[in-house]
Amino acid sequence: MSLLEIKGLEKSFANIPILKGIDLTVERGEVVSIIGSSGSGKTTLLRCINFLEQADKGKIFMDQQLIFDAENELYKNADERRKSQLLFGLVFQSFNLFPQYNVLENVMLASKLLAKSKPDYKTNKKEILKEIESTARSLIDRVGLSDKLLNYPCELSGGQQQRVAIARALALNPEVLCFDEPTSALDPELTGEVLSVIKDLAKENITMIIVTHEMRFARDVSSRVIFMDDGIIAEEGTPESLFSEPKTERLKTFLGASFYE
Amino acid sequence: MSFWNVTLSLWEGFQTTIFIFVLTILMSLPLGLVVAFGSMSKFKPLSILTRAFVWIIRGTPLMLQIIIVFYMPGMLFNIPSESRMGAVVVAFVINYSAYFSEIYRGGIESISKGQYEAGQVLGMTKSQVFFKVILMQIVKRILPSMSNEVITLVKDTSLARIIAVGELIRHAQDFVSDGLIWPLFYAGIFYLLFSGVLTILFGWLEKRLNYYKG
Numbered sequence: 001m002s003l004l005e006i007k008g009l010e011k012s013f014a015n016i017p018i019l020k021g022i023d024l025t026v027e028r029g030e031v032v033s034i035i036g037s038s039g040s041g042k043t044t045l046l047r048c049i050n051f052l053e054q055a056d057k058g059k060i061f062m063d064q065q066l067i068f069d070a071e072n073e074l075y076k077n078a079d080e081r082r083k084s085q086l087l088f089g090l091v092f093q094s095f096n097l098f099p100q101y102n103v104l105e106n107v108m109l110a111s112k113l114l115a116k117s118k119p120d121y122k123t124n125k126k127e128i129l130k131e132i133e134s135t136a137r138s139l140i141d142r143v144g145l146s147d148k149l150l151n152y153p154c155e156l157s158g159g160q161q162q163r164v165a166i167a168r169a170l171a172l173n174p175e176v177l178c179f180d181e182p183t184s185a186l187d188p189e190l191t192g193e194v195l196s197v198i199k200d201l202a203k204e205n206i207t208m209i210i211v212t213h214e215m216r217f218a219r220d221v222s223s224r225v226i227f228m229d230d231g232i233i234a235e236e237g238t239p240e241s242l243f244s245e246p247k248t249e250r251l252k253t254f255l256g257a258s259f260y261e
Numbered sequence: 262m263s264f265w266n267v268t269l270s271l272w273e274g275f276q277t278t279i280f281i282f283v284l285t286i287l288m289s290l291p292l293g294l295v296v297a298f299g300s301m302s303k304f305k306p307l308s309i310l311t312r313a314f315v316w317i318i319r320g321t322p323l324m325l326q327i328i329i330v331f332y333m334p335g336m337l338f339n340i341p342s343e344s345r346m347g348a349v350v351v352a353f354v355i356n357y358s359a360y361f362s363e364i365y366r367g368g369i370e371s372i373s374k375g376q377y378e379a380g381q382v383l384g385m386t387k388s389q390v391f392f393k394v395i396l397m398q399i400v401k402r403i404l405p406s407m408s409n410e411v412i413t414l415v416k417d418t419s420l421a422r423i424i425a426v427g428e429l430i431r432h433a434q435d436f437v438s439d440g441l442i443w444p445l446f447y448a449g450i451f452y453l454l455f456s457g458v459l460t461i462l463f464g465w466l467e468k469r470l471n472y473y474k475g
Binding site for chain 1: 376384387394401475
């Protein structure tokens, strides 16, 4: 039984097809890396999964439940979409932390807002907020930033900001955590600290989809690697098979080029 | 005419000036935001209409707008305007809403898409994203242009005398007909002090928002 199931996803921008029919399943606890050259549609796929873009065709299932169907208007409704959005966490390339809030507030904000809609919020306000804060503190501890709780994003390095962004994405306990080139905006020195946080999450069996240009990292951390080319999944397999014995010419060229980088 | 008498008279005019100023700020600040949303609306007729409104208001003298607001009801519907002060405040609120709306629009459009998306993937509603994430960032960015506009308003209030509202300049001018010119210069000091206080206030606000960058 797969956790996430994507069927026949298609997406065009201004009549230019970007995704040309993506079928993808992700098992619980699996770490799936998506590699491929710029413009191959990796980021668009991730954005469709996270409802930042609306696919033109296709269906998405979570735990056998239909959560998106391009043919059905119901799934395009804002409230419906917001509910499904909570099943996923997304870590952006450019972090996108909220600059006016400190680290702790960044991690707590969404949970606090969500708690307000709970029926018992008024009566148990103190306890609910206490629990949100202790969850946030432990997440920040998990990404190794306990000493930065009260710092603002502008006072942190890029690597630290991205680690806060990871903690923030985990705060709502998503089923699937997605990463959109999480280290592309970082210099090599800072890349390491972010990747090691992601590796730790992989050990804890958190289901992840990672769009990345870091081949060595994809090889180390993934249970499965997907190679996208021109809007389709051109090749997929275990990291060993994909990196050591690429079957398609396209992947051979791509891997060859990325070794010279 | 003693210095004391002039001071008392100018003080009376100054109160009217402050009254126009405060009412205009209180109403045009929120109204400007509404106008900004109108001009950014995806519903084309609304955005075109709003932008035309902003164009007309910014493209004609405020003095003319005050006259029109005051005389128009009487000319068109034969209802004479009862309150000169009412007409002045309405004209000022309309005028400043238009200017503020453009400042808001610039601020809103300067916030990166990533901020909205970050809120969205965290399951926030559109209004939560705007009020909890975006608004504070806009306020910080537009503060310098807002302070500019607000200080302009201090001096624009003197246009109210065109329909004989007794604000500061009008009170000072009354002395000119008695052959006294210095009360006019004295009135200038009132404006200077008022805008000085506002400058300090805005400086303080900017400093308060300086705890973060972005």
